[in-house]
Amino acid sequence: QSVLTQPPSASGTPGQRVTISCSGSSSDIGSNTVNWYQQLPGTAPKLLIYSDNQRPSGVPDRFSASKSGTSASLAISGLQSEDEADYYCAAWDDSLNGVVFGGGTKLTVL
Amino acid sequence: QVQLVQSGAEVWKPGASMNISCKASGYTFTRYTIHWLRQAPGQRPEWMGWVNTGKGETKYSQKFQGRVTLSRDTSASTAYMHLSSLRSEDTAVYYCARGTAYSLFAFDAWGQGTMVTVSS
Numbered sequence: 001q002s003v004l005t006q007p008p009s010a011s012g013t014p015g016q017r018v019t020i021s022c023s024g025s026s027s028d029i030g031s032n033t034v035n036w037y038q039q040l041p042g043t044a045p046k047l048l049i050y051s052d053n054q055r056p057s058g059v060p061d062r063f064s065a066s067k068s069g070t071s072a073s074l075a076i077s078g079l080q081s082e083d084e085a086d087y088y089c090a091a092w093d094d095s096l097n098g099v100v101f102g103g104g105t106k107l108t109v110l
Numbered sequence: 111q112v113q114l115v116q117s118g119a120e121v122w123k124p125g126a127s128m129n130i131s132c133k134a135s136g137y138t139f140t141r142y143t144i145h146w147l148r149q150a151p152g153q154r155p156e157w158m159g160w161v162n163t164g165k166g167e168t169k170y171s172q173k174f175q176g177r178v179t180l181s182r183d184t185s186a187s188t189a190y191m192h193l194s195s196l197r198s199e200d201t202a203v204y205y206c207a208r209g210t211a212y213s214l215f216a217f218d219a220w221g222q223g224t225m226v227t228v229s230s
Contacts, residue, residue, distance in 0.1 A: 003154075035216040037155075044205055044223055045155060050216035088154060092215050098171040099145075099157035099215050 004028065004089050004102035011108040017077040020105045022089035023070065028100055030070040032092040036063075039086045039104075048087070049074065076107075084109045112136040114144075114206050114221035121227045127194040130224050132206030139187035140164040143209035145217055146180060146191045148202040156202075160209065161189055196228045 005023040012018040024030065033052050037045035047056050049065040052072065065074045072091075076083055089102040117131045132144060145160040159170035161180040168180045179192040189206055204224045207217035 033213060033216075035213065037217075044207075044220035045217075046220070047210070047216055047218045050210060050213045050218075054212075056210075056218055090155075090215075096172060097169075098173075101154040101156070103154050 003100055004091065006089060006102035006105045008103065009106050011110055012079045013110045014079055014081065016079045017075060018079055018107065020074045020087050022072045022102050024091060025070055027095040028091045028093040029067065029072055031094055034067050034072040035090045036065055036074050037088045037090065039088065045088060079109055081109050083107060112219045114208065114219055116206060116221040116224045119225040121229065122196050123230055124197050124228060126196050127192065128196060128226060130191045130204055132189045132221050134187045140184055142211065143214065144182065144189040145207045145209055146204065147207060148204045150202040163189065198228050200226065200228045202226060
């Protein structure tokens with residue numbers, strides 16, 4: 001099963017900038033847009049970024065994302081304690097005809 | 111405000127079938143697709159399929175094809191997910207989510223989740 005690859009963990013101190021990577025293939029990230037979700041413990045995921053780099057209304061501009069080829073990345077600047085959560089990338093996969101998610105990155109704010 | 115409210119937690123024995131409902135409010139139900147996903151403890155979300163709430167058309171993940179049926183009742187603004195032949199590996203939190211207007215497979219509203227436990 002095609003899946004997207006993320007680092008299992010990331011960390012930073014308040015005010016820092018942190019990036020989270022997401023690696024895929026030509027059938028997913030390489031040919032479709034990437035979405036990012038934030039999941040706080042015990043809650044449903046929340047859409048953070050859609051269409052590679054667009055923020056839904058209400059998402060702070062501290063969150064940004066980019067894509068190049070078959071990889072994408074999420075950046076969080078001005079890190080805050082409330083940013084401590086799991087972050088997932090996701091994209092449509094043309095070969096599987098379905099949405100695939102990354103394994104998630106647990107962000108710790110030190 | 112946009113809300114998706116799901117039915118409550120369930121416990122099932124292996125081999126049984128289950129149904130989960132997802133009632134939408136705060137928007138025009140038929141203008142947005144409803145997707146179903148699940149998340150096993152400590153695992154990534156897993157997409158199961160979606161229903162076009164206007165036309166009733168459905169599309170399923172290859173993994174669940176033949177075992178899952180999605181439907182909707184437009185008069186009740188409610189979507190349903192039926193999963194048959196349950197096994198222990200189906201233990202997970204099941205979510206309904208709304209597909210956005212600008213990106214079909216980005217999900218901008220989620221239900222609160224329904225915990226399903228499959229155990230003998």
